[in-house]
Amino acid sequence: MNGTPHPPGHTPGGPPPTPPQNLTESNIPPAGSREASDYRTAFHIAQLPMALVHRSGHILTANPALGVLLGVEPDHLAGRRADTVAELGHDTQTRGSYQAVLRGQGERLTCVRHLKHADGHGLWAEVTVVPTRAGAAGPTAAGAGAADQAEAAAVLTVQDISERRELRQRLRHTELHDPVTRLPNRALFFERLEAALTESATGRIGLCYLDLDGFRAVNDALGHRVGDELLAAAGQRLTQAATSAGDHLVARLGGDEFAVLVEASTGTPQLTALAQSLLDVLQPPFEVADQRLVVSASVGVVERETEEATPTLLMQAADTTLYWAKADGKARWTLFDPERNAHRMTRQSLSATLRPAVERGEFTLEYQPIVALDDETPRGAEALVRWRHPRYGLLGPDRFVALAEETGAIVPLGRWVLAEACREARVWQSKHTGPPLYVSVNVTVRQVWDSDLVTDVTRVLEETGLPAGLLQLELTESEVMGTTGRPLRVLHALADMGVRIAIDDFGTGYSNLAYLSRLPVRVLKLDGTFVRGFRTARHINPADETIVTSLVQLAHKLGLTVTAEGVEGPAQAERLRRIGCDTGQGWHYARPMPPERLALLLLDRSPTPALPGG
Secondary structure (H helix, E strand, O other), X not given: OOOOOOOOOOOOOOOOOOOOOXXXXXXXXXXXXXXXXXXXXXXXXXXXXXXXXXXOOEEEEEOHHHHHHHOOOHHHHOOOEHHHHOOOOOOHHHHHHHHHHHOOXXXXXXXXXXEEOOOOOEEEEEEEEEEOOOOOOOHHHHHOOHHHHOOEEEEXXXXXXXHHHHHHXXXXXXXXXXXXXXOEOHHHHHHHHHHHHHHOOOOEEEEEEEEEEOHHHHHHHHOHHHHHHHHHHHHHHHHHHHHHOOOXXXXXXXXXXXXXXXXXXXXXXXHHHHHHHHHHHHOOOEEEOOEEEOOEEEEEXXXXXXXXXXXXXXXXXXXXXXXXXXXXXXXXXXXXXXXXXXHHHHHHHHHHHHHHHHHHOXXXXXXXXXXXXXXXXXXXXXXXXXXXXXXXXEEOHHHOHHHHHHHOOHHHHHHHHHHHHHXXXXXXXXXXXXXOOEEEEEOOHHHHHHOOHHHHHHHHHHHHOOOHHHEEEEEEHHHHXXXXXXXXXXXXXXXXXXXXXXXXXXXXXXXOHHHHOOOOOOEEEEOHHHHHHHOXXXXXXXXXXXXXXXXXXXXXXXXXXXXXXXXXXXXXXXXXHHHOOOEEEOOOOEXXXXXXXXXXXXXXXXXOOOEOOO
């Protein structure tokens, strides 16, 4: 290599030449014999660089191949220390193994060393030392004559592996780098991450995990070639920013996702400053394939002590924080927040156990009376679902209904709520002697889409014996406004059966009363935000009063009744009664309560205004 001659037939970097046979066996031919001459000849013409080593560690003789490899005449190697020539004395373990072989107490030493040629260039070599025979002359002594035969303790071989090592390094580089950006890939990133967790000089580690906002649109519109060029250009800019901030590792993890690893973090300020610099460096437009492209990035930032971290936990936190950055509006960095993550973990836990919880019967219903404002007698009750979670306790609908809609668990949960509410309402009717009381059940548009709600309602009414007119189904304003197609047909079919349709939280969405005339709606439930301005007679909000008065009047002209939610005091109740609101619901009348408490309340036609709930 590098102009150095090699023995005939020796290919640098190729497979090791075959050493002379029986060099380490003890059946040595007598010195001066024909066999000894053959061994001497084999030693000198061997393509494998070799030397005989005295038990003192000095080279007795070296063959020409070793001289060619090191650029030194073989005679000049004789007398030199083998551990110096082969770099065997630099570490305690190798030096000890080498000495053991010389003493006949070790079988073999093999190691890789970086050696120097006489002209100054370096080479990588695999060095092997094997004993000839403990305490006696080895057969290899035949290559050096009778005088050395009784002194050789070991055979030293040195094989040039430079080209093989270089090829292996090129292959490793290819395996550990992304072909598009030339950056370290996921495999190398995790290799460095694991090392940093045990070797960090500060005992802390940091990570910026980012992806390019809008990259998919560029890729789809302009093609993968332009997309790849954009990724490469973005990678260069990220590397520039990371290098300026402290020579941190930048890796492409896949797609449009990159990561910057801070292997010895000094704290959160360092990571947030780095994240901002990453965003800043991506701001200028990219000139790619005659296109002027603008992209931003969302960055998740994680920084913590190495003792508290594992690669899996770090990446989970980074991935979560990147999701937060996107959810918060993109083109920003977001720092990992343990409290926010605990909430996310709770959501995941609840989401995963929703369906099994329905099957295990972990849900229960509470009821809040709906009271006529003119005489304060109960007219109905709203069923409110609760989850008796074995770990988190009693959970209100705000903690799990949205999750149930996301996962589709709202369908089985909604069926259970409908059936249970109708069954318990039928029990009230059998004990209540006054006017019939209706039960109001919340449903979602997803229930309409994902299930046959008309069939479900028909079956439940038949099974419980509850009249259709005593069932009220509530949908929120945001869900029902603009409803067309199947949901609208379902609402009409339910109304034709006699079921009451109510719009919940009215006034928080479109408030389109004109559209209401096209829907089979019978009841508007005014959102509690309007009612809060009526808490005391001295602090009535004129705007709220004007809005509520107008809504009530318009609703009545459309033939609708109005229920006010969130009635918490007598002043509110009186003002709403004067305005003309039909019914009210809130803590002023009763808090949500279990069905047995409601049954007792209904036995008394005049409930106590501030009856506490369960």
